[in-house]
Amino acid sequence: MDFLSPTSLAEALAAKARQPEAVPIAGGTDVMVELNFDQRRPSALLDLNRVAELSEWTVAGEHIRLGATVSYTRIIDELGTRLPGLAMAARTVGSPQIRNRGSVGGNLGAASPAGDTHPVLLATDAVVEAVSVRGTRMIPASEFYLGVKRNALAADELIAAVHLPITSAPQQFAKVGTRNAMVIAVCSVALALHPEQGRVGAALGSAAPTPRRALAAEAFLSAELGDTGQWSAPRPLPGSVVTRFGELVAQAAEPIDDVRGSAAYRRHALAVLARRTLDWAWQDYLRAGHGGE
Amino acid sequence: MTGLLPARVIGQPLERADGMAKVTGTATYAAEHPVPGLTHLHPVQATIARGRVSAVDTAQAEALDGVIAVLTPANAPRLASTEDPELAVLQSDEVAFRGQVIGAVVATTPEIARHAAGLVQVSYVEQPHDVALRPDRADLYAPDKVNPAFPTDTEQGDVPSALADAAVRLDQTYTTAWYHNNPMEPHATIASWDGGDLTLHDSTQGVTAVRDTVAPVLGVAPERVRVICPHVGGGFGSKGQPHVHLVLAALAAKAVGRPVRLVVTRQQMFALVGYRTPTIQRIRMGADRTGRLTAISVDVVEQTSRIKEFAEQTAVPARMMYAAPHRRTTHRLAALDVPVPSWMRAPGECPGMFGLETAVDEMAAACGLDPIEFRVRNEPERDPETGRPFSSRNLVACLREGARRFGWAHRDPTPRARREAGWLVGTGVAASTYPAGRIAGSSVTIRFGPDRRYQVETAAADLGTGTWTALRQIAADALGVDYAEVDLRIGDTALPPASVAGGSTGIASWGSAVLDAAEAFRDKFGANPSEGDEASGGMPDNPHTERYAMHAFGAQFAEVRVREDTGEIRVSRLLGVFAAGRIVNPRTARSQFIGGMTMGLSMALHEQSVLDQRFGHIVNHDLAEYHIAANADVAELEAHWIDEHDPYVNPLGTKGIGEIGIVGTAAAISNAAHHATGVRVRDLPITLDKFLS
Ligand SMILES: Cc1cc2nc3c(=O)[nH]c(=O)nc-3n(C[C@H](O)[C@H](O)[C@H](O)COP(=O)(O)OP(=O)(O)OC[C@H]3O[C@@H](n4cnc5c(N)ncnc54)[C@H](O)[C@@H]3O)c2cc1C
Numbered sequence: 001m002d003f004l005s006p007t008s009l010a011e012a013l014a015a016k017a018r019q020p021e022a023v024p025i026a027g028g029t030d031v032m033v034e035l036n037f038d039q040r041r042p043s044a045l046l047d048l049n050r051v052a053e054l055s056e057w058t059v060a061g062e063h064i065r066l067g068a069t070v071s072y073t074r075i076i077d078e079l080g081t082r083l084p085g086l087a088m089a090a091r092t093v094g095s096p097q098i099r100n101r102g103s104v105g106g107n108l109g110a111a112s113p114a115g116d117t118h119p120v121l122l123a124t125d126a127v128v129e130a131v132s133v134r135g136t137r138m139i140p141a142s143e144f145y146l147g148v149k150r151n152a153l154a155a156d157e158l159i160a161a162v163h164l165p166i167t168s169a170p171q172q173f174a175k176v177g178t179r180n181a182m183v184i185a186v187c188s189v190a191l192a193l194h195p196e197q198g199r200v201g202a203a204l205g206s207a208a209p210t211p212r213r214a215l216a217a218e219a220f221l222s223a224e225l226g227d228t229g230q231w232s233a234p235r236p237l238p239g240s241v242v243t244r245f246g247e248l249v250a251q252a253a254e255p256i257d258d259v260r261g262s263a264a265y266r267r268h269a270l271a272v273l274a275r276r277t278l279d280w281a282w283q284d285y286l287r288a289g290h291g292g293e
Numbered sequence: 294m295t296g297l298l299p300a301r302v303i304g305q306p307l308e309r310a311d312g313m314a315k316v317t318g319t320a321t322y323a324a325e326h327p328v329p330g331l332t333h334l335h336p337v338q339a340t341i342a343r344g345r346v347s348a349v350d351t352a353q354a355e356a357l358d359g360v361i362a363v364l365t366p367a368n369a370p371r372l373a374s375t376e377d378p379e380l381a382v383l384q385s386d387e388v389a390f391r392g393q394v395i396g397a398v399v400a401t402t403p404e405i406a407r408h409a410a411g412l413v414q415v416s417y418v419e420q421p422h423d424v425a426l427r428p429d430r431a432d433l434y435a436p437d438k439v440n441p442a443f444p445t446d447t448e449q450g451d452v453p454s455a456l457a458d459a460a461v462r463l464d465q466t467y468t469t470a471w472y473h474n475n476p477m478e479p480h481a482t483i484a485s486w487d488g489g490d491l492t493l494h495d496s497t498q499g500v501t502a503v504r505d506t507v508a509p510v511l512g513v514a515p516e517r518v519r520v521i522c523p524h525v526g527g528g529f530g531s532k533g534q535p536h537v538h539l540v541l542a543a544l545a546a547k548a549v550g551r552p553v554r555l556v557v558t559r560q561q562m563f564a565l566v567g568y569r570t571p572t573i574q575r576i577r578m579g580a581d582r583t584g585r586l587t588a589i590s591v592d593v594v595e596q597t598s599r600i601k602e603f604a605e606q607t608a609v610p611a612r613m614m615y616a617a618p619h620r621r622t623t624h625r626l627a628a629l630d631v632p633v634p635s636w637m638r639a640p641g642e643c644p645g646m647f648g649l650e651t652a653v654d655e656m657a658a659a660c661g662l663d664p665i666e667f668r669v670r671n672e673p674e675r676d677p678e679t680g681r682p683f684s685s686r687n688l689v690a691c692l693r694e695g696a697r698r699f700g701w702a703h704r705d706p707t708p709r710a711r712r713e714a715g716w717l718v719g720t721g722v723a724a725s726t727y728p729a730g731r732i733a734g735s736s737v738t739i740r741f742g743p744d745r746r747y748q749v750e751t752a753a754a755d756l757g758t759g760t761w762t763a764l765r766q767i768a769a770d771a772l773g774v775d776y777a778e779v780d781l782r783i784g785d786t787a788l789p790p791a792s793v794a795g796g797s798t799g800i801a802s803w804g805s806a807v808l809d810a811a812e813a814f815r816d817k818f819g820a821n822p823s824e825g826d827e828a829s830g831g832m833p834d835n836p837h838t839e840r841y842a843m844h845a846f847g848a849q850f851a852e853v854r855v856r857e858d859t860g861e862i863r864v865s866r867l868l869g870v871f872a873a874g875r876i877v878n879p880r881t882a883r884s885q886f887i888g889g890m891t892m893g894l895s896m897a898l899h900e901q902s903v904l905d906q907r908f909g910h911i912v913n914h915d916l917a918e919y920h921i922a923a924n925a926d927v928a929e930l931e932a933h934w935i936d937e938h939d940p941y942v943n944p945l946g947t948k949g950i951g952e953i954g955i956v957g958t959a960a961a962i963s964n965a966a967h968h969a970t971g972v973r974v975r976d977l978p979i980t981l982d983k984f985l986s
Contacts, residue, residue, distance in 0.1 A: 179898070259912070268859075
């Protein structure tokens with residue numbers, strides 16, 4: 001097995017173009033497990049840890065450009081207030097050791113339906129910056145996940161960064177697990193309020209072949225809030241709206257029965273998580289006094 | 294024996310004698326012993342669950358640089374005895390379970406061995422396999438005895454009539470999952486031959502037992518086999534008997550004429566080193582209007598492997614826990630195409646007390662009694678099975694002391710009555726028990742050394758339990774000297790033989806022998822010995838064994854939180870009070886109790902080996918998917934004990950504490966979960982979806 005260790009993004013891209021079968025390795029918290037379990041025997045590993053450009057985050061206008069290999073620990077410590085939803089998801093990942101190594105780029109590369117950052121990326125309209133020697137493609141998160149552990153990257157592409165809107169609007173993430181840490185989600189929900197667009201983003205994880213947005217739920221809630229003038233003059237939400245939102249999120253799922261939980265359980269829990277995240281987010285919105293804006 | 298050995302060093306919370314070596318990494322574990330010329334073995338495992346190996350193509354593996362030998366049933370050396378089918382490795386082409394060892398690669402590095410093992414091409418003649426444990430199988434059979442030598446079935450009185458006449462009745466089935474022992478240190482062996490002499494560095498709970506079991510299999514005299522194991526990174530029973538890897542390493546070392554190291558991988562452990570059978574327990578109870586049990590009936594169905602029988606003694610605790618004139622217990626086995634089950638912490642008591650103690654909770658509620666009061670009302674005056682008095686039985690004291698410490702008095706018994714911020718909160722209790730036994734066969738030698746210290750030697754084991762410290766404390770008191778004046782040597786068959794560290798018998802057995810040796814030493818040499826003076830002793834018979842029923846008891850209390858809308862379950866508090874005779878070292882003892890309770894919590898909520906019936910293997914065969922409770926799952930955890938003076942069990946008054954901590958925990962948690970939610974979960978593990986269906 002070749003071990004390629006480029007020290008710049010240009011070198012990395014050239015290597016990936018030459019050897020498209022080379023498997024990128026960032027934190028290695030997915031790759032090393034696959035190697036150890038012999039689920040994968042790549043002819044080459046492409047180490048991204050020396051590529052400084054990938055381990056930085058910068059502010060670009062209204063967005064944060066989050067380098068692909070920035071660790072969860074840094075996201076929690078450095079971006080907790082600017083990317084609240086992502087930081088919440090990051091806090092639930094694995095253990096301190098895994099959070100020190102693991103990255104959003106790796107989560108996207110693995111594209112597991114259970115990856116914790118995916119629902120947040122979907123709900124917040126994140127955009128994946130895919131780069132190759134051929135140039136740069138900006139891929140909206142909603143077009144990134146193609147199937148179980150399959151994503152939209154071409155063989156010669158790397159993820160350079162993820163772009164997430166900076167926001168002071170409430171975001172929430174909630175996950176059900178069978179224990180307190182080191183646990184793969186039974187199901188998860190992310191919710192983001194986009195008051196400036198008069199819109200709500202909602203997405204679910206671990207309950208369909210890919211992470212996915214709950215489009216009908218988003219449309220329902222966005223319309224409900226817009227029609228009743230709630231964005232400028234928020235009032236407590238009627239219980240019927242919250243319940244309906246939960247039902248629609250659950251309906252967006254296509255869960256299976258597995259060791260972690262039954263399909264029926266997942267549908268039930270998704271509705272609960274949807275209601276819970278909406279309650280929390282809306283309370284934040286009310287508290288922040290957005291009515292005066 | 295009249296009084297107990299007076300305690301002076303015994304009872305002190307001394308730090309682990311081996312603690313510094315362990316935390317600084319200088320303690321050598323089995324695979325770490327430096328052995329010159331070492332080679333490395335990786336097994337080839339069957340990918341079918343039943344059939345025959347028809348051909349093995351080793352060409353590609355043999356062609357790999359660094360490969361020394363590829364062993365198959367066709368070319369492996371013959372064993373002297375194949376009486377134990379689990380150990381008869383590479384002696385036939387039959388496949389009896391998926392994952393069985395059918396070949397092995399020896400190479401210059403572990404990586405090459407592993408790679409080459411993957412290159413061995415095996416063809417099979419496959420037969421349909423049968424791995425489904427169901428209580429309605431037509432081929433269930435009654436074993437001759439259950440582990441280790443209990444009667445399979447027992448019956449007293451007239452259970453059917455007693456049940457028919459009972460004012461309050463229960464008839465429920467409780468199930469426990471398939472569990473795998475997962476000690477931190479995987480099983481490992483280094484085998485090296487020097488002519489006809491074999492040295493084994495093995496991770497084991499008993500070097501003497503390993504020697505005595507393996508010698509006849511290999512056709513070597515026991516005195517030509519030396520087994521060395523100073524430290525063990527946990528075993529929980531799975532290192533109590535040699536498993537196939539040990540024989541394989543020795544066989545391969547013979548074949549290649551060089552030392553061979555075999556480190557079992559975590560995934561291989563799920564097929565090769567034993568596990569706890571799943572159990573299906575149908576429990577029937579009858580009680581009169583005052584809450585006194587009139588009948589207890591426990592019928593257990595469990596599995597064993599087709600090639601070797603192991604019968605977990607699941608119903609055994611129901612024979613002695615509670616009074617009832619009419620009682621019966623049965624065990625039935627299904628022999629399946631599955632790996633060989635074996636010991637796992639508290640075999641019998643651990644799964645059996647889940648069923649029994651959950652049923653007792655249900656009966657208490659049905660009788661309108663507090664579960665502690667119900668247990669007190671059903672205390673037997675003598676052992677219900679044998680009619681013998683108990684050497685000491687302090688279950689009621691444990692229940693009362695636990696209730697006091699836990700704050701049980703203010704409990705509202707109504708289920709689903711306490712809510713805190715979206716969580717349903719409940720509390721539950723269950724009893725623990727474990728037999729206080731000893732195993733014969735240990736001897737101890739005490740020598741007065743040149744440094745004027747006492748060298749105490751026996752082949753005992755410390756699997757993380759604290760033997761290095763506790764046995765030395767016993768030796769100090771037995772000799773009437775300070776702890777610092779005693780040197781202990783254990784874990785080597787070059788020392789006098791010792792019984793296996795199993796059945797919570799270690800300290801009682803070895804400690805009795807230490808005492809005997811110390812008495813012999815003092816008798817011979819008095820208080821002022823000279824350098825080189827030496828005396829030996831063994832474990833004297835205990836005349837009380839035939840007269841008394843000897844058991845340790847405990848009471849475990851749990852507080853459980855279940856999220857009302859999603860069913861997520863967390864154990865916010867566990868408290869155990871034990872009556873286990875004299876406690877030799879409170880520090881290491883506490884660690885045994887809370888370790889056992891944590892393992893019980895793990896069993897209640899997390900652990901479950903998931904069988905894929907189509908292929909006959911365990912799907913979640915690693916720690917990523919086989920969940921074991923971790924730090925974040927354990928909140929408040931307390932272990933206490935009551936002072937118990939038992940002059941009958943042995944001259945030390947100890948009862949053994951390695952296993953009782955896991956007994957009853959799962960029932961306490963399921964009872965608390967019922968109190969929290971009103972939902973009775975009778976099938977472990979207690980997972981979130983069970984509260985919503
Ligand atoms: C013990 C443990 C617990 C875990 N717990 C969780 C959890 O709670 N939640 C969760 O979501 N995940 C969890 N994971 C999975 C893993 O930690 C995450 O998916 C993590 O985000 C992976 O990041 P990484 O940097 O380690 O990725 P790597 O392992 O380095 O890579 C993962 C995949 O992405 C590809 N890749 C990496 N970087 C790039 C790039 N820049 N461009 C293109 N492809 C790339 C790799 O080729 C590989 O296919 C856990 C893993 C372990 C071992």
